[in-house]
Amino acid sequence: MGDDGPVVSVVIAARDAAVTIGDQLDALARQSVDVPWEVVVCDNGSTDATAAVAESHASALPSLRVVDASAAHGAGGARNIGVEAARGSVVAFCDADDIVDDGWLAGIVAAMRDQDFVGCTWGMSRLNPEHAEGLTMGPTFRLETLPHLAFAGAGAMAVRRDVFLSAGGFDTSLPIGEDTDLSWRIQLAGTPLGEAPQAIVHIRERSELGATLRQWYRYGRAERQLRAKFAHVPAPVGAATPAGQETAGQAAELADSAKRKVRRLFRLRGWRDVAPFLQRQARRAGLRWGRIDRSVRPYDGPGSAHAERAKA
Template identity: 40%
Template sequence: MNGNTGPVGLVSVVMPARNARTTIAAQLEALSRQTYPDPWEVIVVDNGSSDGTRELLRSWQRRMPQLRVVDSAEARGVNRARNLGCRHARGAFVLVCDADDVVAPGWMAGLVDALRTSPAAGGALERRLLNGPVALAARPPKKSDALLDTFGFLPYPAGANCGFHRELWSRLGGFDESYRYGGDDTEFFWRAQLAGHRLAFAPHAVVHYRLRDEVRAIARQFYDYGRSHPKLYRDFAGRGMPASRLGDAARAWWTLLVHAPHLVGPADRRAPVVAQLALRAGRLVSSARHRRCYL
């Protein structure tokens, strides 16, 4: 498409939320401070909350008239929520963020600028502001100057900081709802690129990203990440996704063995070991389930 510096019409922000009462107010406050000058709406998809999130959202609707709430209690899962939000979106551009993060003031403007010339885009994730030492030990801060490229295949944005043309979402048939956690964003943006659509990186679209801060929660998250990797390999090996390397897996397990004493240490020393152990265990279990070896 050609570059466009004029107004783009209504922009829709889709935000899945489940039991987000303690965090979503900060995200809504951040959205209310966006520098983007043109009309926008926020669609929060309540994915079966039981902690008072819905009641809090009702109070915010009185303060933020462009906020709409959609119920998704009967169809749980992050991709189901994203798809439902996209179906309710009225804008040509759809931006996606999470209910437990905080978008920077230029987030919306940054993604919209990228979407003027690309059908899909992702921004930068900043990890320090919202996280303590345990969370950062498990997922250390790193330079965020490009789209993610975890698998040596195709880049992709994080689902917590991405945007796309609603027409592209429709053309691709939406997010794959069989990806319930882990790989949910990767799969969609890989399909987009394999269908010939270019992705852009929006460096000024920054999200302050909230990590898990308890070792047990970190383990659950990384186990789910690991489970998604053989599933991605099953779906994309025939389209170029490389196999995992046995040497890399062997080195990872050896490193875990060497650092096993940290499992009885303080939380900030346990967290990175537990995270990688859970990731590798998830890959093992899912490799057997999907009959695709991705270790």
Template identity: 40%
Template sequence: MAEPAGGPPRAGLVSVVIPARNAEATIAVQLDALYRQTYPGPWEAVVVDNGSSDGTRAVLRSWQRRMPQLRPVSAPEASGANHARNIGCRLASGELVLCCDADDIVAPGWMAAMVETLRTSPAAGGALERRSLNGTVALAARPPKESDSLLDTFGFLPYPAGANCGFHKELWRRLGGFDESYRYGSDDVEFFWRAQLAGYELGFSPHAVVHYRLRDGPLAIARQLYCYGRSHPRLYRDFRAYGMPRSRIGEAVRAWWRLLVHAGDLAATPERRSAWLAGLALRAGRVAGSVRHRRPYL
């Protein structure tokens, strides 16, 4: 795939940046959802293939014939969603950049709603809907939450998910882009926290909905949550000076005690086993991250 050259943002153009790695099974559904958006203005989709070894490239080539707004880009030199996002943002031609993922599905009206919010906000997030693409095992591990505001997991600053966010390209440039050393968790959190600490206020677009696909199977979910947990002590290391509170020891002790008491869930229903493994993985990841980054965040 040819890599187009970046240039000054075109006024009025919206660029949708999608990191993709081994997304052959899902990317076509996402592209179809984008193709059916009713946003009346000009837009492009910059899909960054981050070293896929499956048929992702073939799917993108096929969609280029149907979707002239599609700009496939190859970026195999480094792995990670933030590396792919930075490549996509650098090459994006629009003054507004929207981000979504290759394995999710944007709902009708997503683009128009996000653009409307970005008219008055330098950055924004939308709502994540978890039920439609996921079964009971995945939902037991990561139960659906009310999605009527930005995420606020750490009691510090809110943030949108990288799977459903947008910002002015100038903001991305002023912040120096996404931090590519955040490769496996908290990659989106770090960027939007820096934006707020730099004085940018985030907006929320409840009508910009993304149908969010969770990992398939308890072990895949556990691996992801382990990576998430491992990244949390690094967030604390990087942002404690700005006010991120330390983790509560009592909460961690209660979490580990619940895991011990309910260890029998490993032999129970797939849903209970999935939820138990997810809880263990997150806590184990935090322990590993605390050791690695020399900052206790349990």
């Protein structure tokens, strides 16, 4: 947009995030960029003080708005409401329980000067001390289902608002994996997924074993659901994961290999010492046995067999 409004809208979906959202908003208050921007917090029906904590940061973030997203279905639906309310031509997403690096927004602004859709780098060590200092992942990832299409995490991406709206936003019928789904649909419609490597988001992982295993089971189930949804999108002949890119499964296996080497030198001290192995097994279980929601409509847009037949 022009001088009358923000260029970038930071959209945060939040539900019962009173404990963590303050740290995220403090991190946003430390951003320094040469374009006007705003923050849109989408309160997804919180029963705690999420909205009050967010509103208390209005003095540090004068452009902050809290919008009611209680009617939305999940985080994807809340983000959709945030994008509808956004006034910027670029929408940047981050999560209420993570912390963006001080140069995150500047990295996005720089990357979006010549790109329309980008993923951000994941910083893994700041909020998860069990990881080696400086460990990062991303900015983009791939799955074996459609290895020629990358995806970015929903809490670590930026996109032109018109591109997002043209794609239909996040699919609220998907309980998880809506970020991969959106990434694929945007690319199939003709907009490539690029990278903003200097835009770092410090990711907060689950701290309990049960929650970690449930999360990774859901990741596997999400991929199973996406396989069903995108069954009519053929991968190009000979498509393979490009050099330098990792699939989600490969990333876990690489981490597991490193852990095995460490265990040769040190005794196991807890479940985190075998976390990558457990995560991989939980993901495999979800991929094999996760329930497929048959109400999710198969993708039949650009790049699908249906669209190719229609063109013919």
